[in-house]
Amino acid sequence: MFGGGGGLNPRKMKQMMNQMGIDLDDIEAEEVIIRTADEEMVFHDADVQRMDAQGQQTYQVVGEPDVRPRGEGETADAGADDTGDAGDSDDEIPESDIEIVAGRTGASKSAAREALEETDGDLAAAVERLE
Structure with missing residues (x-):
């Protein structure tokens, strides 16, 4: 859409998003856990951003997760008591x-x-x- 893959400076991008009614906030997350039926993805020190657009919130998580299975053997893998x-x-x-x-x-x-x-x-x- 913008072409060049990064030719737009961050300040200009933020101005354009504000004009479109999109608010972007960084979240100081210590940990993010995504649970599925079979596993958990745990992001430690992930970069998290919340985007508010047209009354909906969207979260973006950037980082490398530790993946662990859910279920009976979960406590041994997760390190929980x-x-x-x-x-x-x-x-x-x-x-x-x-x-x-x-x-x-x-x-x-x-x-x-x-x-x-x-x-x-x-x-x-x-x-x-x-x-």
Whole structure:
């Protein structure tokens, strides 16, 4: 569309996007997890951008993920604490997730763990619940 593959400077690109009603924001993400039926893709220190256009938000994640399988053997691959419970994902909240939620919200670790359990480990939903 723009030709030349990079001939447009970033400032001009941002001006054009603003004129079209597109707002682009960088997000200081520590970790991004994409879960599919079979696996999890975990991006550590990924570059994340949110684009708001016509009332819809689109997220772009740039980075190299660690891919791990989901299911029965997940705790060994993911490095989470193995509680020995029969596959109950609420009891397998990684300590690192608890620390992220507690750090972002200022809540105690127990409150962060409870929020993560209530949201099935969804970091963003847990942070939103505590804010």
